[in-house]
Amino acid sequence: MSKSGLKKIGVIGIGTMGNGIAQVAAQSGFEVVITDINAEVLEKGMGNMSRSLDRLVKAYAKSEGAKGITEEAKNEALGRLSTTTELADLVSCDLIIEAAPEIPELKEGINRNLAELGYDKVLATNTSGISVTRLAAAYGKPELYMGMHFMNPVPMQKGVEIIRGLGTSQETYDLIVNLCHDLGKIEIPAEDKAGFAINRMFVPFVNEAIRVVEEGIAGVEDADKVTLCLGHKMGPLMTADFVGLDVMVFICNVLEEEFGSFYKPTSLLKRLVESGQLGAKSGRGFYVWEGFKPVGINPDVARYRIG
Ligand SMILES: NC(=O)c1ccc[n+]([C@@H]2O[C@H](COP(=O)([O-])OP(=O)(O)OC[C@H]3O[C@@H](n4cnc5c(N)ncnc54)[C@H](O)[C@@H]3O)[C@@H](O)[C@H]2O)c1
Structure with a gap:
């Protein structure tokens, strides 16, 4: 029972x-x-x-x-x-x-x-x-x-x-x-506040990791690699690919609606979703995926720079 x-x-x-x-x-x-x-x-x-x-x-x-x-x-x-x-x-x-x-x-x-x-x-x-x-x-x-x-x-x-x-x-x-x-x-x-506990913390983490890539501060792999020094098992960009980039955008929008522009999805995240690159489930996100295994960096992301 x-x-x-x-x-x-x-x-x-x-x-x-x-x-x-x-x-x-x-x-x-x-x-x-x-x-x-x-x-x-x-x-x-x-x-x-x-x-x-x-x-x-x-x-x-x-x-x-x-x-x-x-x-x-x-x-x-x-x-x-x-x-x-x-x-x-x-x-x-x-x-x-x-x-x-x-x-x-x-x-x-x-x-x-x-x-x-x-x-x-x-x-x-x-x-x-x-x-x-x-x-x-x-x-x-x-x-x-x-x-x-x-x-x-x-x-x-x-x-x-x-x-x-x-x-x-x-x-x-x-x-x-x-x-x-x-x-x-x-x-x-x-408690019942947008993003609850985990996404209130995880969304800004992913957004900042994407900005690090957009601004050319570090590449996708290095941005993820450096966060492993915090004791995490997986970097934020690879985790976002697992979560689904469309899901990430939806969560950003929910948080932005309740708490303001700090939670706005970044340009690169929106462009990836607009182009149907949704992460592991679609075969491409920040990484290229084969059967839920990352096999390389998405070349579209590698050349994307802002600022
Ligand atoms: N992906 C993650 O890592 C993650 C983690 C925690 C919570 N969530 C939440 O879980 C929920 C689902 O996310 P997901 O990543 O599994 O999404 P998903 O897009 O992988 O799956 C959603 C499924 O719902 C189906 N669907 C759409 N409309 C439907 C309907 N009217 N009736 C029945 N099924 C319908 C779709 O066909 C699809 O198979 C979301 O609320 C998401 O925020 C996602």
Whole structure:
């Protein structure tokens, strides 16, 4: 029996984050139903998830059982997952985690649709920084709404920022804490201000790293390399590529709206997104990527200079 008492979890969006959330939930013994905009996206997402589970099986063999999971555990996890293009198929879930793109109106629309479909249980959002209170209003049941900000990559990162909206009930908060434990995660409470705790710090870090490149102070690799001296495992530009540069721009905009121009996305970040170079998921960002491995510096970035 799980600590949360939940059995069936719905996940909205099978992109970078939804994929990882669904995987971890299935590995933790939950039945998981995932929805996305069409069958092709769902198929691609399931392929990514299967490859991610394969890596864990390989890690198990390599570490002689110290890390990773068995082939049997992988097949059991896959057996607990199902996909659908119909949001209505999630109404029977005990809890839903929404991991759709960081666009307030889009998330509000999903919340309104769920309420219209008669969903009346806890709805958690993986938003990186949109007001949880604002999104709760669209659901219409603020007591049952909460932020659950997983970190990327979800199967590896233990921390989850948990964010109460103004109207979130204590029961919902306790349920989310228990769910974090069921998923093998550590909850980190943060208040409902744009960017919460992590992106309030991470966004200026990435923006300044981009300015360092734009101004020719250091190249992409060196800008990242120097931050490793702070004890970080990965530099800000490579992390931004992993997060998704479109996601970075969305978060910058949310922070700028609440706190002003200090958080404005830099020109180079905007140009990369305008040209469809979104980081690891699109094959190009600050780096060139092959199968989520960096294989060089993006030449478009290497020659970009301002000031
Ligand atoms: N990428 C990160 O590192 C990261 C980290 C923490 C939180 N987040 C947050 O998680 C959320 C998702 O980000 P992501 O990086 O996974 O984005 P993504 O673009 O990789 O995935 C979003 C998915 O949602 C789907 N989608 C779009 N509209 C939909 C709808 N109406 N119904 C169902 N699915 C729909 C898309 O097709 C896509 O598969 C965002 O709120 C983001 O801010 C992202």
